[in-house]
Amino acid sequence: MNPETQFSKERIEMLCDGVFAIAMTLLVLDLKVPELPKHTASIEIWHALREHGLSFFAFALTFALAGQFWLIHHVFFHYLKHATRGLAALNLLFLMFVSLLPFTTSMFAAFGSQQAGMVPYIANQFILASLIGTQWLLARSQGLLTGAPTDPKRRRFAVVITALPTLFGLLLIGELIMPGSLAWALLPGVIVVRILSRRVEKRARAALTS
Structure with missing residues (x-):
């Protein structure tokens, strides 16, 4: 491995986990x-705790979304042969x-009912989804991914990692048009993407066996 052009997957994963x-x-x-x-x-x-309801919701939602991004990153590195300088930078x-x-x-x-509170939040999710999606596309274009493109599990994962930027991008646009009305759609949107990806996997398996 050339340390100038190839980077240890393990070290990047350790940094990511931390x-x-x-x-x-x-x-x-x-x-x-x-x-x-x-x-x-x-x-x-109990009344005082209810007044902090948005804080609890924001915590639970972000923890769940962050967990999804961690899982996506983990699966991406499972398919990755090795990391390059470009992938390390991204x-x-x-x-x-x-x-x-x-x-x-x-x-x-603090400001979930206002556009100034929601736009940075959704934009953060959109940027995360876009960056991990860009890493996947870059690795695919450079032949750094293991497994055949027709592999059902890889096709399922490809749907997830490429659809999330579109999902969060649409939600960001929606928030700019209708402030404070789309926070509830973040996690359900991710779940819908997951369900659609499972259908893609099933169809891919059926195509291989037919």
Whole structure:
């Protein structure tokens, strides 16, 4: 391996795991215990917690989406033969926006009903999806992927990694047109993409056996 042109997959994966672990842990710091006297009635405590509902929603949503990006990155590196300088650079840029998740999540939690709170959040997800999708396309164009393009599992993964930028891009445009109305669609959108990818895999398997 030429250290100037090829990079260790293992070292990049270790860095990725560390950044994801830190970023996902930092998300919880935005959840605050209500500042109430110790002898406050339970009903008042529950009421105070409900007032922090958007913070809990933002935390859960971002943790789930970050987990999806971590899984996608893991599968991508499973198919990757080795990393190049270009892929390493894109990966560092990808991780920079992973580390930005706690900030954009805080913006969402504080100003989720306003465009100024939602646009940075959705834009962060769009950039992450675009960067991991770009890495996949670059690796494919350079012949760095294992497995045949007709392999059902690889085709299923290709659908996920290429469809997510479109999904988040459409949601970002929608947020610019209808501020504060599309936060609920982020995770369901990812689930729909996953379901469609499974159908692609089933059709690919059927085509191989026919």
